[in-house]
Amino acid sequence: MLFSxxxxxxxxxxxxxxxxxxxxxxxxxxxxxxxxKVLLIESTGCLGGMxxxxxxxxxxxxxxxxxxxxxxxxERVFSETCRQMPHVAVQKGYWDWVPIDAEVLKRVYDExxxxxxxxxxxxxxxxxxxxxxxxxxxxxxxxxxxxxxxAAQIYVDCTxxxxxxxxxxxxxxxxxxxxxxxxxxxxFTLANVDPYYFEYHARLHPMYPESPIYQIIKDDRYPDIxxxxxxxxxxxxxxxxxxxxHIWDVDTxxxxxxxxxxxxxxxxxxxxxxxxxxxxxxxxxxxxxxxxAPLVGIRETRRIHGxxxxxxxxxxxxxxxEDEIARNCYYIDIHQRPSKEGEQQTEKKNINGLHYKPGxxxxxxxxxxxxxxLQNMLVAGRxxxxxxxxxxxxxxxxxxxxxxxxAGVAAAMAAxxxxxxxxxxxxxxLRRKLVEYGAYIH
Ligand SMILES: Cc1cc2nc3c(=O)[nH]c(=O)nc-3n(C[C@H](O)[C@H](O)[C@H](O)COP(=O)(O)OP(=O)(O)OC[C@H]3O[C@@H](n4cnc5c(N)ncnc54)[C@H](O)[C@@H]3O)c2cc1C
Numbered sequence: 001m002l003f004s005x006x007x008x009x010x011x012x013x014x015x016x017x018x019x020x021x022x023x024x025x026x027x028x029x030x031x032x033x034x035x036x037k038v039l040l041i042e043s044t045g046c047l048g049g050m051x052x053x054x055x056x057x058x059x060x061x062x063x064x065x066x067x068x069x070x071x072x073x074x075e076r077v078f079s080e081t082c083r084q085m086p087h088v089a090v091q092k093g094y095w096d097w098v099p100i101d102a103e104v105l106k107r108v109y110d111e112x113x114x115x116x117x118x119x120x121x122x123x124x125x126x127x128x129x130x131x132x133x134x135x136x137x138x139x140x141x142x143x144x145x146x147x148x149x150x151a152a153q154i155y156v157d158c159t160x161x162x163x164x165x166x167x168x169x170x171x172x173x174x175x176x177x178x179x180x181x182x183x184x185x186x187x188f189t190l191a192n193v194d195p196y197y198f199e200y201h202a203r204l205h206p207m208y209p210e211s212p213i214y215q216i217i218k219d220d221r222y223p224d225i226x227x228x229x230x231x232x233x234x235x236x237x238x239x240x241x242x243x244x245x246h247i248w249d250v251d252t253x254x255x256x257x258x259x260x261x262x263x264x265x266x267x268x269x270x271x272x273x274x275x276x277x278x279x280x281x282x283x284x285x286x287x288x289x290x291x292x293a294p295l296v297g298i299r300e301t302r303r304i305h306g307x308x309x310x311x312x313x314x315x316x317x318x319x320x321x322e323d324e325i326a327r328n329c330y331y332i333d334i335h336q337r338p339s340k341e342g343e344q345q346t347e348k349k350n351i352n353g354l355h356y357k358p359g360x361x362x363x364x365x366x367x368x369x370x371x372x373x374l375q376n377m378l379v380a381g382r383x384x385x386x387x388x389x390x391x392x393x394x395x396x397x398x399x400x401x402x403x404x405x406x407a408g409v410a411a412a413m414a415a416x417x418x419x420x421x422x423x424x425x426x427x428x429x430l431r432r433k434l435v436e437y438g439a440y441i442h
Pocket of ligand 1: 018019020021022024041042043044047048049050051053054057058059060124125127158159161184185186187243296297298299380381382383395396397400
């Protein structure tokens, strides 16, 4: 069916950022800081993506076990969020696995974007991209006002799924060699948890042999809890955020599939609440399920084919790059099917779970943000150009924050000096600017 309709076009923008997760927020703020007129389009009603609407309850480590390495706007967002959470802010040098209060984080992002003058359009979904000669000419969005077109010189795709890049014709990969992506999880929050028992007695994580998860997965009363994944974080007084359970085969390009996953996730959250009340009654006997995430937690979808593809070997070799715009040290953290555990992940060896030693990190090249064949688009966040294995590392929020900031500065430079061609950006000038803003790169 061919669909055509006249829509209003607003072409007054320098830069359009699609998606307001961690990468989109720093991309938009960084581009606006360069003096550009920036529109950020977000389909939910808040900023933060998985860290807020997805209720992910903790930051992955910000340090390389010696110092913070995700700096610039990333460190600012992190520090400001910690400052407003008294139980974490007081502990100096506490940089790793810090809990997140989603309400605090939403406001921190709101204030960041307001400070730099970014215009935010909530409840608006980018649903189509027009392209001519390798350049995106406009995006079509839908919201309660109907359909509209917005145009800019540069587009930064921070949708997490590379929606814009793929709709504009960019090539991409999906999952491992079998097309399997990591499991999704529905994060949720329990309140009215006894803080004394939780803090001093509950040992929920499966790394503790006494974790109740070993009994829960054998108990037929909780049929959707099938594996050991159970992480918790104290996010407020008597309030615990959970990142627990696995939902398989969730493809975000299939809205019916995502809809089923949302419902299944809500069932799982209720089962977790009841199971914890049964097996850890001292802490969770009166626990109340406050909320489940509006967005089911998606760890992996499309990865663009960029001008460079970061590989597992780059991770293993701790490679640096002349055009690196960020460094990363998070371990390879792939939530793979239990049946695939122990399988060869690379030609060299299985590196799922590989941790660096203190002080070690690898570089992320600017080329990983540039989709092949598109002149005026950058991609930041979890769908940058990388292989399936290393995506298990670079997908986490501290990394998305720093790739977002780099994309924002680069987008502004491309709009200013390079006739809108992102590949023409002078990468050493970009790197110098990022360092001036605090970035940690080699
Ligand atoms: C269950 C789970 C647990 C995790 N645990 C941790 C953890 O403990 N610590 C950690 O640091 N990281 C963790 N991560 C990883 C991390 O949260 C995500 O990978 C990261 O948030 C990705 O950032 P992003 O900016 O690429 O995308 P997202 O955070 O997914 O944000 C994308 C945004 O774009 C919007 N959007 C999408 N499509 C469109 C469109 N077409 N139009 C308009 N808006 C659109 C979405 O609504 C969303 O707000 C976890 C992830 C999951 C799923």
